[in-house]
Amino acid sequence: MTPSIPPVLYAEDEADDVFFMRAAFKRVGVEHHLEAVSDGEQAIGYLAGEGPYADRNQFPMPGLLLLDLNLPVRSGFEVLGWLRSQAHLGHLKVVVFSSSGRPEDRVRAAQLGATGYLLKPASGAEFADTARLLRERWLA
Amino acid sequence: MTPTRGLIAFGLWKPRTAVTVALFCLCTALMAYLRLHVFADRVITLTYGLPLLICLWYPSLALLWSLVAAFVAMSAYKAFVLLPPMDNTVNWLMQLTNILVVAAAVHVVLLTLRRLRAANAALEQSNQELIARDEEIGRQNEELHAQTEELAQQNEEINQQSEELQHQSEELQAQTEELQTLNAELGKRHDLLENLLRSLQDVSGGDSSPAQLCGPVLQLFRGVARAVAVVQQERDEIAVQALAGARELEAMRWPFSTSFARVAMEQDKVAGVADLALRPDFTLARPRHGAFRAVLAAPLHVGGKPAGVIEVYSEQPTSWTREQFQILEWAAAQCSLIMEVRRLHQQLVTANADLDRLVQARTSELQDLVTELEHFSYTITHDLRAPLRAMHGFAQFLEEETGPQLDEQSRGYLRRIAVAARRMDQLISDALSYSKAVRLELAMGPTDPAALLRGMIESYPAFQPPNAQIELAPELPRVVANEAALTQCFSNLLDNAVKFVPNGRKPHVRVRAEEHDSMVRFWFEDNGIGIPPDMRQRLFVMFQRLSKDYEGTGIGLALVRKVVERMGGNVGVESEPGVGSRFWVELKRSVN
Numbered sequence: 120m121t122p123s124i125p126p127v128l129y130a131e132d133e134a135d136d137v138f139f140m141r142a143a144f145k146r147v148g149v150e151h152h153l154e155a156v157s158d159g160e161q162a163i164g165y166l167a168g169e170g171p172y173a174d175r176n177q178f179p180m181p182g183l184l185l186l187d188l189n190l191p192v193r194s195g196f197e198v199l200g201w202l203r204s205q206a207h208l209g210h211l212k213v214v215v216f217s218s219s220g221r222p223e224d225r226v227r228a229a230q231l232g233a234t235g236y237l238l239k240p241a242s243g244a245e246f247a248d249t250a251r252l253l254r255e256r257w258l259a
Numbered sequence: 260m261t262p263t264r265g266l267i268a269f270g271l272w273k274p275r276t277a278v279t280v281a282l283f284c285l286c287t288a289l290m291a292y293l294r295l296h297v298f299a300d301r302v303i304t305l306t307y308g309l310p311l312l313i314c315l316w317y318p319s320l321a322l323l324w325s326l327v328a329a330f331v332a333m334s335a336y337k338a339f340v341l342l343p344p345m346d347n348t349v350n351w352l353m354q355l356t357n358i359l360v361v362a363a364a365v366h367v368v369l370l371t372l373r374r375l376r377a378a379n380a381a382l383e384q385s386n387q388e389l390i391a392r393d394e395e396i397g398r399q400n401e402e403l404h405a406q407t408e409e410l411a412q413q414n415e416e417i418n419q420q421s422e423e424l425q426h427q428s429e430e431l432q433a434q435t436e437e438l439q440t441l442n443a444e445l446g447k448r449h450d451l452l453e454n455l456l457r458s459l460q461d462v463s464g465g466d467s468s469p470a471q472l473c474g475p476v477l478q479l480f481r482g483v484a485r486a487v488a489v490v491q492q493e494r495d496e497i498a499v500q501a502l503a504g505a506r507e508l509e510a511m512r513w514p515f516s517t518s519f520a521r522v523a524m525e526q527d528k529v530a531g532v533a534d535l536a537l538r539p540d541f542t543l544a545r546p547r548h549g550a551f552r553a554v555l556a557a558p559l560h561v562g563g564k565p566a567g568v569i570e571v572y573s574e575q576p577t578s579w580t581r582e583q584f585q586i587l588e589w590a591a592a593q594c595s596l597i598m599e600v601r602r603l604h605q606q607l608v609t610a611n612a613d614l615d616r617l618v619q620a621r622t623s624e625l626q627d628l629v630t631e632l633e634h635f636s637y638t639i640t641h642d643l644r645a646p647l648r649a650m651h652g653f654a655q656f657l658e659e660e661t662g663p664q665l666d667e668q669s670r671g672y673l674r675r676i677a678v679a680a681r682r683m684d685q686l687i688s689d690a691l692s693y694s695k696a697v698r699l700e701l702a703m704g705p706t707d708p709a710a711l712l713r714g715m716i717e718s719y720p721a722f723q724p725p726n727a728q729i730e731l732a733p734e735l736p737r738v739v740a741n742e743a744a745l746t747q748c749f750s751n752l753l754d755n756a757v758k759f760v761p762n763g764r765k766p767h768v769r770v771r772a773e774e775h776d777s778m779v780r781f782w783f784e785d786n787g788i789g790i791p792p793d794m795r796q797r798l799f800v801m802f803q804r805l806s807k808d809y810e811g812t813g814i815g816l817a818l819v820r821k822v823v824e825r826m827g828g829n830v831g832v833e834s835e836p837g838v839g840s841r842f843w844v845e846l847k848r849s850v851n
Contacts, residue, residue, distance in 0.1 A: 133645045133648075135653075136645070139652050218641050218644045218648075219637065219641060241647070241651060242651035242652045242680065242681075243651060243652015243653065243655070243656075244651065245652075246652070
């Protein structure tokens with residue numbers, strides 16, 4: 120885990136999905152470490168560097184936020200909204216990762232400043248495709 | 260024949276050369292013989308002038324003067340040659356004079372004769388003409404006469420007709436007067452109705468129909484009635500609701516029990532009193548001067564119940580005629596009708612307002628329900644997908660990572676888990692599509708089914724040879740539909756047609772169209788496994804899979820039916836198990 124490569128922060132409440140994403144990263148050979156938070160409030164806390172996340176050595180600032188929309192406490196859209204209000208976080212790339220194919224969700228995500236929108240595949244084993252896509256497009 | 264005529268007649272002989280010469284010779288010869296031979300030596304009294312008179316008879320100037328010449332010669336010969344030489348010159352001269360005078364006279368006569376002849380001829384001609392004209396005039400006269408008679412006849416006829424017309428004119432006059440009277444009557448009735456209708460349109464005020472009624476009714480009874488009032492029962496009194504004629508009655512009241520209005524209401528028909536002086540048991544409104552001597556009353560009804568009485572008051576005793584009874588009955592009926600209409604109209608307005616409120620409330624409720632359902636369907640599909648992802652993913656991982664170590668049976672199990680998971684995912688997708696199709700507004704417009712089908716076939720290898728043979732009929736008319744929805748339907752139908760074939764048979768699908776009335780029916784004819792008759796009922800019902808041998812969620816056809824119905828169309832199927840099926844989709848033909 121080289122601290123020079125910023126991690127990918129994955130905001131996801133489904134533990135299985137996190138498992139599959141880690142497995143996919145490993146399978147595809149993504150170098151970035153995957154940090155996970157399980158609700159919107161934690162995501163905001165991590166990005167803000169509050170509470171337990173104040174220690175940037177242990178919890179480095181991520182280079183990419185992979186965001187599920189259906190998060191408890193604070194939803195994915197709320198997180199996006201909070202991010203827009205944070206000027207110093209304007210550079211952060213956010214890719215929405217959701218099982219919702221609804222056009223209105225895509226539009227809203229784009230309006231709130233999401234960089235990309237990926238649909239969750241039907242099987243956890245297919246997260247590898249997603250990982251490859253992430254690497255190609257947003258993980259330089 | 261007058262002498263002149265006779266002379267002229269003689270003078271009409273036409274001189275002819277041969278005759279002239281003959282006469283000349285004859286006369287000359289004769290005179291010569293007589294005078295020169297027989298009486299050669301003496302003077303005779305047979306004058307030369309005598310033969311000249313022949314010319315009166317034979318009017319030839321040539322003969323005359325030739326004879327003159329001859330006689331002059333002869334006499335000269337005789338006087339100077341034949342006779343002893345004496346002094347015959349005087350004689351001879353006297354003879355000469357004789358001859359010449361006679362000749363001259365005859366000459367003049369001849370000329371006159373000639374002129375007379377000419378004049379005569381002219382006169383004759385004129386006479387002829389006159390006669391002819393006379394005849395013509397006579398004829399024309401006759402004609403005129405005949406025509407005059409005819410005209411006289413016609414004149415008589417015209418006179419007759421004129422008399423008839425006169426009669427008819429008088430009749431018409433009488434009828435016109437009658438019609439005018441009727442017209443006036445109708446005019447009054449028309450006024451009455453118009454007033455009533457106006458009162459109907461005036462929704463702001465209360466029910467002014469009774470007030471509108473009184474004036475026109477008074478008009479109808481003009482000359483007979485002094486006042487017309489609409490009265491109502493208020494507890495034990497009669498009160499005047501509306502009035503025309505005697506303003507002073509406006510605020511009057513009189514007891515109900517002895518009123519004539521009570522009689523009219525109880526008997527529920529038009530009633531009248533010819534002379535109230537004979538009926539002291541009735542109390543009535545009293546005008547300022549004198550009293551009413553006769554009354555005619557008709558009840559008014561609203562909603563089937565008596566709502567008052569219209570009374571016509573007269574100051575003279577009046578034997579009310581049947582016609583007057585009828586008029587008042589008619590007027591009362593009109594007024595009752597109008598009042599009833601107002602009442603019903605009011606009811607309708609209230610009912611409508613209530614209905615509107617109800618509809619709005621219900622719509623709002625439904626809207627909420629729909630939104631809830633939408634939210635529910637999305638949440639549940641999302642929630643279902645998460646565990647599905649996990650199950651599918653882990654099964655696949657197991658297969659990949661431990662597969663080589665497992666026996667065939669275990670590997671089979673893992674595969675079947677994966678298959679089941681895929682099916683469930685498809686089911687969730689379909690369920691989502693179905694609920695969307697059910698809910699959403701479908702924007703409709705002219706659609707080209709041929710283009711959609713061709714696009715579909717081109718995009719999916721499953722629809723192309725060698726996997727399948729899909730034939731499109733050349734004429735596929737345009738229909739009114741939603742393009743996306745129609746694509747989904749056709750896609751489902753083609754999918755089914757291509758999927759449900761017996762082993763080893765290559766799917767062959769034919770798409771054609773039939774037009775009737777304003778609808779177009781698209782047939783999807785396949786050579787698949789077919790559908791047994793008892794299954795056809797459940798074919799289009801959701802989640803009904805009729806065959807376990809082929810993959811599918813059972814939603815496809817239910818979706819097709821729902822969507823087509825929402826586009827105003829219909830679906831159906833005909834089938835022969837083992838041979839094939841013919842699915843049909845019917846939609847409205849597009850005009851452009």
